[in-house]
Amino acid sequence: MTTIDPWGAVKIDNYSKLFDEFGISRFDELLVKIKNPHRYMRRNVIFGHRSYESVLDAMLSGKPFAAMSGFMPSGQVHLGHKMVMEEIIWHQQQGGDAFLAIADMEAHSVRGKSWKECDTLGKDYILSAFALGFEPGEHGHIYFQSKSAQVKDLSFELGIKTNFSELSAIYGFNGETNIAHMVSAVTQSADILQPQLKEFGGPKPVVIPVGADQDPHIRLTRGLADKMNMFHVFPGPPRHPNFKGMINIYSKSPTSDTMKTENEFNILKNRLLQEKIVSKAGIKFDDTEDSMNCYTGHIEIACIKSSPEELLPKVQESTRAVALELGGYAFMPPASTYHKFMTGLYGGKMSSSVPDSFIGLTEEPQAGAKKVMHAMTGGRVTLQEQQKLGGEPEKCSVYELLLFHLVDDDNELVEVYKDCEGGTRVCGNCKKYAAGLMEEFLRCHQKKRELAKEKLAGLGF
Ligand code: SF4
Known part of the structure; x- marks a missing residue:
């Protein structure tokens, strides 16, 4: 008997390397939880993801989340761009905030497009996004990179945490690469993290729908999100047979001022211990329940009664709140979905230059x-x-x-x-x-x- 595979044009076997080597998870495993999946989800066109669970959880529980993507205005808007626009619009329709960046700085620095061309082409992209259903307003943000002070300021800050070796490993930059090209790479990371700035409601799960070739950029930005954060929370193995596990909070303060770090930790400890926060998070710290110790540069929580899996999200939330109070960013690592590329009409890869x-x-x-x-x-x-x-x-x-x-x-x-x-x-x-x-x-x-x-x-x- 012939097996009917209507999504056969979307074989994902070739992408298995991504699952195995780069830790991208299969998207089809999440499908059952999605109420009204987009046809790209149903048809395996979206085949993989990184931490999309965070977006899905927010979507299902009515918490804030966002979707964002950037478009380089270097050529005609086409069906490949439509795919990404539809994914952003679908997330907006599910209750998320939608962000659409016109990457004019990239088009100018990398493709040599004049600012005037960037403006004309960029508006063409925006018109198509509107025609496909993007709703601008409180929950729909559209901007040109060159006109966004927030994105430019953030990219400068991200630049402090990025070095040439990293960028050359990802993008193949060498001694001939112009500085503006490097700036535009970091600006893309700023585009991705911008929805989590306090001006847009602070930290939240954000999904970036991309083709698989964009994964290095997602990995760079996830790394940058972590580097920008004041506190780093992660589980560890139990240090005592009676413990179910440990949760560690370390600081990588933006400054090297030790006293400042200690103060931050004292604030964090006090904050975690404050009755209202503790009860809000559902954590009780005493000898019979879970216990907490504070050292210089390190807070350690012993999970005695609670499981680390249960405590971790609550501690992460409290820690993020403290970091924000102290003027930090508290970024969540951006999530991503990966869609299959469209092939060219005559075979091979679809390319804007053909x-x-x-x-x-x-x-x-x-x-x-x-x-x-x-x-x-x-x-x-x-x-x-x-x-x-x-x-x-x-x-x-x-x-x-x-x-x-x-x-x-x-x-x-x-x-x-x-x-x-x-x-x-x-x-x-x-x-x-x-x-x-x-x-x-x-x-x-x-x-x-x-x-x-x-x-x-x-x-x-
Ligand atoms: S164009 Fe030909 S090969 Fe392609 S789906 Fe139609 S009948 Fe099949």
């Missing part, structure tokens, strides 16, 4: 449809072969368009897959169908872009 490899969201609808008609399929050489052997949807860029963008109904997609594999669907008709859907989508999207111009004007860029 216009025929992608369909632009501002492209003339008929021209977009024509590109679909010329796209690479997973069909056989002759009709007879197709009928006998069936097509190969997992190798077909037309099927990928249906799967990623053009068909909302999962059942319909299952039928397409089945018919293709069974040889009853022929490529000519299938392409015509997809081309019609693409033309319709582009026409409708472009109408919405026109209507969104008023919203854009309202942003005052």
Whole structure:
């Protein structure tokens, strides 16, 4: 019996290295907890994540969370960008704050785009985000990097914690790399951490939807989030047979002033011991329950009654609150989701520098449809072969368009897959169908872009 795998175009086997070597977790394991999963989640297009549980927990319990992504305005906005925009918008619709950065500093320093071009292209991205459903306002933030003092200030601070060796290991920078390029790399980390600044409500889980190639950047930013923090809380093995475990709080004070560190610890200890905070966190410290000792630069909590897993989030929350009171950042490590790349219309990778490899969201609808008609399929050489052997949807860029963008109904997609594999669907008709859907989508999207111009004007860029 043939196994029906309608998401076959999204084989994740090639990504298994990411799971094994880089500690990216499988996304499908979380799916059962998500109430209204986006079609990229249902269809395995989003295949991996880092600490997305934190975002999901906040989403399910009505606590604050955010989603953010940046777009470099160096070329036409296309279907690849649409994927990321849709993921941000979905999170906004689930109650999160949405952040959309136009990475004009990067486009200017790395791609040599003039500020004027960055402005024009950046606005094009924003119009498409609006047309796809992004809602600006209290819970929808859009900005150009070059115009955000907060992002620039934060990137300067992050720069203190980043060195050339780290950046060259991640981005291959060398002696020829200009300084502005390096600044733009740190600015991206500032974009990612900005939603956690107090101006936006303080520390919270934030998800960054990215392609797998962006993971080094996520790792850099998660490391920076940790380096910027005043206190570091983590569990440890029990030091006594009666203990269930330990929770350690260390300080890496932004200053090397020992007295300041000690004072911070005294404040933290007092704070943790204050009745109202303790009861709020549900922690009781005495000899029969959990106990706490404070040393220079180190607080140690022995978990006697409570389990470390139970205590850890409560201690983390209290510690974050103290760090904020002391003027620290208390960043949570940003979460990420990883989606599969779209392949180019003629095979290979979709690339902004190869216009025929992608369909632009501002492209003339008929021209977009024509590109679909010329796209690479997973069909056989002759009709007879197709009928006998069936097509190969997992190798077909037309099927990928249906799967990623053009068909909302999962059942319909299952039928397409089945018919293709069974040889009853022929490529000519299938392409015509997809081309019609693409033309319709582009026409409708472009109408919405026109209507969104008023919203854009309202942003005052
Ligand atoms: S029938 Fe459709 S899905 Fe199947 S290979 Fe041809 S174009 Fe692709």
